[in-house]
Amino acid sequence: MAATVNPDLKKERENSSFDPNKITSFLYGGPEIVKKKRELESLALNDPDYQHEDLNFMSQEQQYETFLKKTLLMVTKVRELKIDVADRHFYRSAVIGTNPDPLGLHVGMFLPTLYGQASQEQKDKWLKMAENFAIIGTYAQTEMGHGTFLRGLETTATYDPTTQEFVINTPTITAYKWWPGGLGKTSNYCVLMAQLYIHGKSYGPHPFMVQIRSLQDHKPLPGVTVGDIGPKFGYGSVDNGFLAFNNVRIPRENMLMKYSKVEPDGTYVKPPSTKLAYGTMVQVRANIVVNSGRVLAKAVTIATRYSCVRRQSEMKPGHPEPQVLDYVTQQYKLFPYLAAAYAFWLTGQTMMSVYTTSSNQISKGDISALPELHALSAGLKALSSWVANVGMEECRMACGGHGYSHASGLPRLYANMTPGATYEGENTVMMLQTARYLMKSYNQSLQGEKLAGSVAYLSGVQPVPAAGRTRNMLDLGVLCDAYRHRAARLVHEAAVQLRNERQAGKDQPDAWNAASVDLVKAAMAHSQYFVVKNFAERLTDSTLDSSISDVLTRLCQLHALHGLVTNSGDFLEDGYLTGTDVRQARRHINALMAKLRPDAVALVDAFDFPDGILNSVLGRYDGNVYEHLLEWAKASPLNKTDVHQSYHKYLKPFLEDNRAKL
Numbered sequence: 001m002a003a004t005v006n007p008d009l010k011k012e013r014e015n016s017s018f019d020p021n022k023i024t025s026f027l028y029g030g031p032e033i034v035k036k037k038r039e040l041e042s043l044a045l046n047d048p049d050y051q052h053e054d055l056n057f058m059s060q061e062q063q064y065e066t067f068l069k070k071t072l073l074m075v076t077k078v079r080e081l082k083i084d085v086a087d088r089h090f091y092r093s094a095v096i097g098t099n100p101d102p103l104g105l106h107v108g109m110f111l112p113t114l115y116g117q118a119s120q121e122q123k124d125k126w127l128k129m130a131e132n133f134a135i136i137g138t139y140a141q142t143e144m145g146h147g148t149f150l151r152g153l154e155t156t157a158t159y160d161p162t163t164q165e166f167v168i169n170t171p172t173i174t175a176y177k178w179w180p181g182g183l184g185k186t187s188n189y190c191v192l193m194a195q196l197y198i199h200g201k202s203y204g205p206h207p208f209m210v211q212i213r214s215l216q217d218h219k220p221l222p223g224v225t226v227g228d229i230g231p232k233f234g235y236g237s238v239d240n241g242f243l244a245f246n247n248v249r250i251p252r253e254n255m256l257m258k259y260s261k262v263e264p265d266g267t268y269v270k271p272p273s274t275k276l277a278y279g280t281m282v283q284v285r286a287n288i289v290v291n292s293g294r295v296l297a298k299a300v301t302i303a304t305r306y307s308c309v310r311r312q313s314e315m316k317p318g319h320p321e322p323q324v325l326d327y328v329t330q331q332y333k334l335f336p337y338l339a340a341a342y343a344f345w346l347t348g349q350t351m352m353s354v355y356t357t358s359s360n361q362i363s364k365g366d367i368s369a370l371p372e373l374h375a376l377s378a379g380l381k382a383l384s385s386w387v388a389n390v391g392m393e394e395c396r397m398a399c400g401g402h403g404y405s406h407a408s409g410l411p412r413l414y415a416n417m418t419p420g421a422t423y424e425g426e427n428t429v430m431m432l433q434t435a436r437y438l439m440k441s442y443n444q445s446l447q448g449e450k451l452a453g454s455v456a457y458l459s460g461v462q463p464v465p466a467a468g469r470t471r472n473m474l475d476l477g478v479l480c481d482a483y484r485h486r487a488a489r490l491v492h493e494a495a496v497q498l499r500n501e502r503q504a505g506k507d508q509p510d511a512w513n514a515a516s517v518d519l520v521k522a523a524m525a526h527s528q529y530f531v532v533k534n535f536a537e538r539l540t541d542s543t544l545d546s547s548i549s550d551v552l553t554r555l556c557q558l559h560a561l562h563g564l565v566t567n568s569g570d571f572l573e574d575g576y577l578t579g580t581d582v583r584q585a586r587r588h589i590n591a592l593m594a595k596l597r598p599d600a601v602a603l604v605d606a607f608d609f610p611d612g613i614l615n616s617v618l619g620r621y622d623g624n625v626y627e628h629l630l631e632w633a634k635a636s637p638l639n640k641t642d643v644h645q646s647y648h649k650y651l652k653p654f655l656e657d658n659r660a661k662l
């Protein structure tokens with residue numbers, strides 16, 4: 001087995017223009033954090049207790065069992081090692097790699113819902129148990145018939161004032177809860193979203209704390225039907241489940257009552273906003289923006305390293321085969337996603353800081369930031385997960401045939417991460433939520449109101465510049481202005497389209513539906529403007545080391561220019577950009593790719609994913625791809641014996657029969 005680094009990768013690293021550690025530090029927030037991250041990762045990756053056979057060689061049941069064992073062990077070790085709450089994600093991502101785990105919903109949604117939706121008395125009652133994993137919960141909202149339309153949920157929680165209980169029921173097949181992670185086999189509690197009924201009146205979906213399995217033998221409690229929904233596209237390591245209730249009674253105190261309340265006599269106390277009950281989803285959407293940047297960074301790391309190791313064809317007759325990354329078409333596949341990974345990494349950080357500031361404000365009773373937070377997180381969640389999806393698949397195809405093997409790590413990454421476009425709010429639906437906010441803001445600006453936050457730019461309509469002027473299409477100010485103009489124009493045009501549909505006689509819902517393609521386009525343009533502007537603003541950080549600001553600027557330019565060329569019609573349509581500008585942009589892309597080429601490996605190294613987290617034979621840090629491909633294939637269960645038992649069962653008689661008939 002080769003212990004040395006592949007010479008091509010070695011040369012790539014020697015020739016880069018900067019020290020990747022400096023970018024790593026920038027991406028993670030300083031050298032101290034990077035040090036902590038590396039310590040925790042190496043602790044997890046070198047722990048023999050976490051070792052197991054490759055998941056790709058396992059059935060769904062084995063994957064679930066392996067991951068359950070591993071995650072429970074992780075919880076115990078996190079406690080023993082006294083890892084700070086803020087640092088746990090480093091340890092966790094080294095333990096689970098790119099796989100979801102059966103406790104993900106407990107940590108990612110059940111606990112956050114208790115923090116965000118429970119009253120102080122309820123926190124006193126349940127938080128200690130939940131934080132210490134004495135109970136395990138999930139977030140049971142989606143039903144077989146409704147995921148998107150929460151107001152259409154069918155599960156009922158009917159208040160009975162005589163006993164001061166809620167009666168939980170699943171009235172139809174379509175009301176079965178369907179999909180919640182960790183529900184199938186693991187959880188004994190859930191936060192249940194159900195329609196609240198008091199004295200025959202419906203009050204809409206509310207969260208309830210419901211025990212579903214016995215704490216003694218883990219059997220479903222009386223009236224509860226629960227199980228696993230079966231194999232999925234990915235997510236083999238998680239028991240996504242179904243759940244139904246037949247007249248299950250829970251105490252009044254089990255409705256989460258930080259905002260809405262039901263008094264013992266059945267009096268309903270309204271929350272400051274009904275949408276506060278959706279708070280956990282907003283938090284997870286913000287997390288998905290962070291995650292999308294990381295996922296894309298992983299895919300691009302694998303494909304870029306492999307593209308430097310892989311040699312193919314003759315560029316010049318008689319010359320050695322070039323590294324495939326030297327083909328400009330290969331660079332055009334990968335570098336825009338390399339740039340996008342950086343763009344979304346930084347967007348994720350901004351999104352989280354907006355989330356933290358706004359949610360602090362909201363928890364103190366000031367809900368004014370809620371609409372902006374919802375609109376921003378919905379749009380960025382949708383944009384980032386869509387780009388990550390397309391990027392992961394592009395990276396897989398850029399690895400040729402070997403990309404299709406599970407050895408590349410890319411099919412599993414894709415299968416586990418692609419539902420980010422569906423869960424926590426289906427992407428089109430999320431873009432339409434953002435569009436709703438944009439329309440409202442735009443109309444407010446027409447009434448003369450001053451807008452703030454991410455929509456402030458809608459107040460001032462930018463004029464289309466006079467023809468004949470020249471622009472420097474590499475100037476980040478020029479690029480941001482172009483994205484801003486496009487977003488403002490598309491918001492304006494969607495609003496005009498809506499108004500025209502209304503004037504043509506449609507009612508508001510039909511007009512909205514008729515204009516929805518334009519509305520999504522406007523929300524997309526708004527979100528893309530936010531990403532480009534955020535990237536450019538981060539580069540103005542005066543503490544940024546000059547040796548890395550050049551290369552980061554190139555990435556930012558590439559990200560903006562690539563989006564501009566891909567959507568050139570939007571920029572050209574009203575004459576804001578000219579054909580000359582777009583032609584110039586295309587030429588700059590080629591020049592930028594040539595400049596980025598020597599730094600490509602250093603730029604992916606800077607993401608700092610250890611091999612144990614990447615889990616890819618093609619993306620190995622040492623580039624020793626071929627020997628490990630062979631070793632990996634040899635470990636496949638079909639290779640345990642030279643002659644498989646199916647030969648004796650099927651192939652042998654078949655061949656013998658055919659030979660006998662000759």
Ligand SMILES: CCCCCCCCCCCCCCCCCC(=O)SCCNC(=O)CCNC(=O)[C@H](O)C(C)(C)COP(=O)(O)OP(=O)(O)OC[C@H]1O[C@@H](n2cnc3c(N)ncnc32)[C@H](O)[C@@H]1OP(=O)(O)O
Pocket residue numbers: 078088089092104105107108109139141142147148149150151181275276278279281282284287370371374423424425426429433436437440
């Ligand atoms: C050891 C260390 C560990 C570290 C751990 C880290 C681990 C992390 C792991 C995380 C794992 C998570 C995995 C995720 C798994 C998936 C979970 C799920 O899918 S769960 C299931 C996820 N399911 C989904 O996401 C369902 C998606 N569906 C929905 O969210 C809603 O049905 C809807 C938004 C589409 C419509 O709602 P509807 O009630 O019909 O509302 P209308 O349209 O009529 O609009 C009325 C007004 O409300 C406004 N508004 C709306 N929402 C919000 C909000 N959130 N806020 C504020 N406002 C909001 C709206 O703007 C409008 O305002 P205006 O114009 O009137 O002023």
Ligand SMILES: Cc1cc2nc3c(=O)[nH]c(=O)nc-3n(C[C@H](O)[C@H](O)[C@H](O)COP(=O)(O)OP(=O)(O)OC[C@H]3O[C@@H](n4cnc5c(N)ncnc54)[C@H](O)[C@@H]3O)c2cc1C
Pocket residue numbers: 105139140141142145146147148149178179180181235240419422423424425426427428429432
């Ligand atoms: C891996 C995975 C894990 C999940 N985990 C959980 C969990 O832990 N807990 C939980 O409660 N749920 C969970 N879910 C469910 C998930 O949240 C829903 O699937 C998601 O919210 C989408 O809803 P839906 O399935 O009803 O899609 P649908 O709404 O049926 O979407 C189908 C199509 O209809 C379109 N559409 C729907 N409404 C509109 C509209 N108003 N305007 C325009 N187009 C529309 C959509 O764009 C989409 O193209 C999970 C799902 C997956 C895949």
